[in-house]
Amino acid sequence: MNRPIRLGMVGGGEGAMIGNVHRIAARLDGRFDLIAGALSSDETRAAESARALGITRSYGDFRQMARDEAARPDGIEAVSVCTPNHLHEPVSRAFLEQGIHVICDKPMTATLDQAQALADLAGRSDALFILTHNYSAYPQIRQARAMIARGDLGTLRLVQVEYAQDWLTQDTDSKQAAWRGDPERAGAGGAIGDIGTHAFQLARFVTGELPDRLAADLTSFVPGRRLDDNAHILLRYASGAKGMLWASQVAPGTENGLRLRVYGDKGGLEWQHDTPETLRYTPFGKPAQILRRAGPGSTQDGSRVPPGHPEGYLEGFANLYAEAAQAIRSGTMPDTLPGVRDGLEGLQFIDACIRSNAADAAWVQVTP
Amino acid sequence: MNRPIRLGMVGGGEGAMIGNVHRIAARLDGRFDLIAGALSSDETRAAESARALGITRSYGDFRQMARDEAARPDGIEAVSVCTPNHLHEPVSRAFLEQGIHVICDKPMTATLDQAQALADLAGRSDALFILTHNYSAYPQIRQARAMIARGDLGTLRLVQVEYAQDWLTQDTDSKQAAWRGDPERAGAGGAIGDIGTHAFQLARFVTGELPDRLAADLTSFVPGRRLDDNAHILLRYASGAKGMLWASQVAPGTENGLRLRVYGDKGGLEWQHDTPETLRYTPFGKPAQILRRAGPGSTQDGSRVPPGHPEGYLEGFANLYAEAAQAIRSGTMPDTLPGVRDGLEGLQFIDACIRSNAADAAWVQVTP
Amino acid sequence: MNRPIRLGMVGGGEGAMIGNVHRIAARLDGRFDLIAGALSSDETRAAESARALGITRSYGDFRQMARDEAARPDGIEAVSVCTPNHLHEPVSRAFLEQGIHVICDKPMTATLDQAQALADLAGRSDALFILTHNYSAYPQIRQARAMIARGDLGTLRLVQVEYAQDWLTQDTDSKQAAWRGDPERAGAGGAIGDIGTHAFQLARFVTGELPDRLAADLTSFVPGRRLDDNAHILLRYASGAKGMLWASQVAPGTENGLRLRVYGDKGGLEWQHDTPETLRYTPFGKPAQILRRAGPGSTQDGSRVPPGHPEGYLEGFANLYAEAAQAIRSGTMPDTLPGVRDGLEGLQFIDACIRSNAADAAWVQVTP
Amino acid sequence: MNRPIRLGMVGGGEGAMIGNVHRIAARLDGRFDLIAGALSSDETRAAESARALGITRSYGDFRQMARDEAARPDGIEAVSVCTPNHLHEPVSRAFLEQGIHVICDKPMTATLDQAQALADLAGRSDALFILTHNYSAYPQIRQARAMIARGDLGTLRLVQVEYAQDWLTQDTDSKQAAWRGDPERAGAGGAIGDIGTHAFQLARFVTGELPDRLAADLTSFVPGRRLDDNAHILLRYASGAKGMLWASQVAPGTENGLRLRVYGDKGGLEWQHDTPETLRYTPFGKPAQILRRAGPGSTQDGSRVPPGHPEGYLEGFANLYAEAAQAIRSGTMPDTLPGVRDGLEGLQFIDACIRSNAADAAWVQVTP
DSSP states (O other), rough: OOOOEEEEEEOTTTTOOHHHHHHHHHTTTTEEEEEEEEESSSHHHHHHHHHHOOOOOOOOOOOHHHHHHSTTOOSSSEEESOOOGGGHHHHHHHTTTTTTTEOOOOOOOOSSSHHHHHHHHHHHHHSEEEEGGGGGGGGHHHHHHHHHHHTOOEEEEEEEEEEEOTTTSSOOOOHHHHHOOOOOHHHHHHHHHIIIIIHHHHHHHOOOOOOOEEEEEEEOOOTTTSSSSSSEEEEETSSSEEEEEEEEEEEEEEEEEEEEEEEEEEEEEEEESTTTEEEEEETTTTTTTEEEEESSSSOOOOOSTTTSOOOOHHHHHHHHHHHHHHHHTTTTOTTSSSSSHHHHHHHHHHHHHHHHHHHHHEEEEOOO | OOOEEEEEEEEEETOHHHHHHHHHHHHHHOEEEEEEEESSHHHHHHHHHHHHHHOOOOOOOOHHHHHHHHHHOOOOOOEEEEOOOOHHHHHHHHHTTTOOOEEEEEOOOSSSHHHHHHHHHHHHHHSEEEOOOGGGGGHHHHHHHHHHTTTTTTTTEEEEEEEEEOOTTSSSOOHHHHHHHHHHHHSSSSSSSIIIHHHHHHHHHHHOOOOEEEEEEOOOOOTTOOOOOOOEEEEEEEOOOEEEEEEEEEEEEESSEEEEEEEEEEEEEETTTTTTEEEEEETTTTTTEEEEETSSSOOOOTOOSSSSOOOOOOHHHHHHHHHHHHHHHHHHOOTTTTOHHHHHHHHHHHHHHHHHHHSSSEEEOOOO | OOOOEEEEEEEOOTHHOOOOOHHHHHTTTTTTEEEEOOOOSSHHHHHHHHHHHHOOOOOOOHHHHHHHHHTTTOOOEEEEEESOGHHHHHHHHHHHHHTEEEEEESSSOOOOOHHHHHHHHHHOOOSEEEEEOOGGGGGGHHHHHHHTTTTOSSSEEEEEEEEOOOOSSSSSOOOHHHHTTTTHHHOOOOOIIIIIHHHHHHHOOOOOOOEEEEEEEOOOOOTOOOOOSSSEEEEEEEEEEEEEEESSOOOBBBBEEEEEEESSSSSEEEEEETTEEEEEEEEEOOOOEEEEEEEEEOOOOOOOOOOTTTOOHHHHHHHHEEEEEEHHHHHHOTTOOOOHHHHHHHHHHHHHHHHHHTTTOOOOEEEO | OOOOOOEEEOOOOOOOOOOOOOOOHHHHHHHHEEEEOOOOOSSHHHHHHHHHHOOOEEOOOHHHHHHHHHHTTTOOOOEESSSSSHHHHHHHHHHHHTOOOEOSSSSSSHHHHHHHHHHHHHHHHHOOOEEEGGGGGSHHHHHHHHHHHHHTSSSSSEEEEEOHHHHHSOOOOOHHHHTOOOOHHOOOOHHHIIIIHHHHHHHHHHHHOOEEEEEEEEOOOOOOOOOOOOEEEEETTSSSEEEEEESSSOBBBBEEEEEEEEEEEEEEEETTTTTTTTTEETTTTTEEEEHHHHHHHESSOOOOOOTTSSOOOHHHHHHHHEEEEEEHHHHHOOTSSSOHHHHHHHHHHHHHHHHHHHHHHEEEEEEO
């Protein structure tokens, strides 16, 4: 095994859901050692979290962390950015400017301007920028992408993608909800930013196509909520394909219901996140086939255990980290690994939704 | 048992899918005797079909059938209308004017004008007009309607309804496809008329709410097709609820994929047609419950056999016929039985879709 | 259409579950007219039931019915036997001796002696004897049988069959339960007779193989119950294949859970009754295929509506009646239609279970 | 966080499936550091594997490893035993005798004598012995156990447990298959040892009851195979409950199909491994409830991410390691953590199966 990559983390202190996910994902295949962190902007709490997590070097300020680590011979080679959205850009910038690779949670930034700026910076940097659109790293999603690329579905016509949750059905004082509902920290998107970008990226990743126009009807159902908690979106592709995207955080009984269905003139593919190891392939006029992770007819990549031994969310997330490790070691981004392009497209998507919604769900260009 | 109702049929000769469905539905509970028919506009073929089906009196002309049957002491009391859409209005009119009850397939008519005219006529007639929106007669759909009416979901927020088929994915020369693709016979709606109206009515039936605005993006994917084969529709309700409706006949691997999901601020309900006996009820913050036809916590109405003995499409259709028999015998329409209001709303829906689509999916009033 | 067959019924008065099922099944395809009945041994109640069901000729005594109907020019051609088990033999005998075809519910008789006697009689009779093992008439069961017969699974090794219900979990005073729990009327088998015979016949029908030995562990879990309510059975086939059969009426949460799985050295097949239109086919080393009723790769026989329009229990039962009608008209039994051989095997199965259980679940010959 | 536990590994070199599983499970929650190993009996290959895995200290001999590590101040505190079965006992003995905690794969040993000896040794040792019956560590399995313990199902009557795989359907030259098919290395059990013990332990863990008698019909379907590849087993409990256990490695289309169903006089529970986060709870006479990992009504223990973010096999395995870490740090075994009792019962199960099968599937005592 290659020596593990020395990793730092910004944000993601104790109690944060996604910070722990990044840590497990980094650790699962043994390719990273988490050794430094600025886990909180409060220096004392940062230090407590670091100690609890067994992280050696703790910082109260991410800029200082970037400078100091870059200066050390044993400094971190990569950093995981697990802060609320509005800090993604400054944090990523600080590390990229020091030549430290960045693995950043989504959406890439809080604003489209930030996204453009970060994309520009990353384009000039030798350090890699990786965006954790983790759902695109499930083996059966990779399988779907490959099947569509090789023409198994024929000409694409329809994309149906949805991402439904229920945790914001009623008012909640959870820490997770607090910053996600605050435009200062989350950006202009509520559900569209938090989960809509995942759905958008997943469809884009699997089909290889980016819609050129959309019409979005956004709603904040819960009184007092400042950002959308539900989005109904129509999509149009330059190819003539069309789609629908539903993102909701107020659908009681759904959990983390990401679902993608793609249909062409020769067949269809269906995948849903609660059974991520199963891909339903329906060649037109033939029996449906059930393609299983690591099973007959499916990619053997991205699997740690044989079919029937369920791998899930953390393994999918770890696949991104494993691919990131490989990219970092080799110095090149594979085209399956989400990066600044995906991040920029995500912010363009959010921006287009806001513009369309402001115009009563009129059609707008996704990439103006 | 009450004496069976003497029934006639117009259209639905041998080879017609839906004619046979009506016959089985009428026969299944033994409440109708099919004794007369104008099964084809070609008198010879009508007679052949009648003979093959064991129907005593055959007519080549539906107007004559209406007059003659009305004049007989043993004439039919009700007629099933199983023709292509453009004949629904004239056929229904002919029989209603003779005081003969009409059980008509959907959509109610080919045009909105016809629908309005027929609604007016039916309003003045002593004879009943029943529209076979059969999906609304599944016991678990009735159960869902009752639960929403009594507030189990709280205030409704979201309606997700879809109806996906694949039989028109490629060009086909089936008889079914021929008239459905012909605006002269089908009316202005393709998929929206044939199956979209079912989806629209189902959501309306279950929620009790009619959207007041919609935005529709219609497509004809198959070259040469003159009517839509796919529709992406956004819905807005006066109550503030919102919805999405997808109707497609070009989604390979779907069969007859009608699916309804409704969410309120207190819970959700999910139903799909491939498992019509199961209703998934998800009170917010509690475990999901699986409500089964005739099972614990579910209505015992509309069932012929205990849970676990699957009842399906024909039984659901037969429920409408059974309810129709009861309505005919009692002379009153129960509010669960689809009639002219549903028919008129269906044509308003089609019309609104056409208008919206013509305006690039702009919002239009459903009921202008 | 051929003229409908004139049908009589013995047993199955109002309130009887299975009588109504037979009536619907007979009526569904329009091939039978139910015109005479001895629906109860109490002449007054028989007449009331007949009147309520619109049956013209009512008898209080089945022997008189058999004689009188045989003597009429418009007498019944076939009779449905829907009595408790102990009457199956005398009723069937009475009609067969008059040359009237018999469609009898299962198990064929209450005792093995009766079964042997009835088999002998039927062998000598010109009238047909048909046993309503309805589950074997589902299209996807026929499909499974054909696939195994043509070798799709290779050499058969394993049969896993189960039939689990929960309605007898606790003591009940239902009419259905009363006679089923009474050895005088049900025979020696409780669950093994009522549902075990279905499971046994289904496995036998699909595989084409009859186990030659079994070991049965029978239990009556509910205090005071005189017959088994649960059976655990091991099977051995002469071919070397082996199997397990579980029949239970005390498994809370199961409804009518008949399930069959068959495995050979080249592939497997799985079917379960709650989704009777789906057959899962798993060729070894290839993706699983989902074979759907009337869909690609599946038999088109036994279907009334296209795939995706669920057909269920009543349609499956009606398939048997349709096949019975064809057999009666043609005078020959197709080998797919269950008859005396199946009935005799069913009683041999019950008898073998009783013998094995009495010997502490020792192996016994199924056909001594 | 407490300092990670210093861990060693015996067996499980590169290419071994289960060794990698143990490593990931140990690493996933960050509670272990794997620093020493005797990954192969060939010293050179052991060293290569160790280097590839980033393990510092490599040994060619497990006894020397035990002695040397025990002598070091920074020596391992625990060891994972991932060898073929016949080495479980000598390896475990070597480390236990040095006071090093043992985390051993199942079955505990190759023979019942070894199991008894190891149980005796472990009983006298201060070091802990933990057996990786990983399936018992799924949160919804723990949930099921708790529900049964508190009486949600009432008096237990029925246990249906099965474990079906297909990877040995045909002859294979895989390394995994080689030692599993060799009585010298696997012990007397084939499928019953490899997966039957898992099924047996799972049922025992969840119900809290050990069957006192069983009857086993074992088969080796593949020509030349020396151990069973299929087992049909009947169970009887002292309480009066009864059960069936099916273990197979020759059922094409199954993957890793462990399934448990338990029924009492008040309700039922169903769980299957391909959806390990779902527990179906069916209180008699009420709607079925779907209990989801970390969801409403379910234990919040053993979860790393919210419901709807699938956790699977590796997380379940990691739960055992996490619990092992806690036990090692606290010095006490919780009663949920499988240990020598489970190991001994597993070997008693295998032995009883062999004895019963030799007597033509006669009943034998599980614990003689």
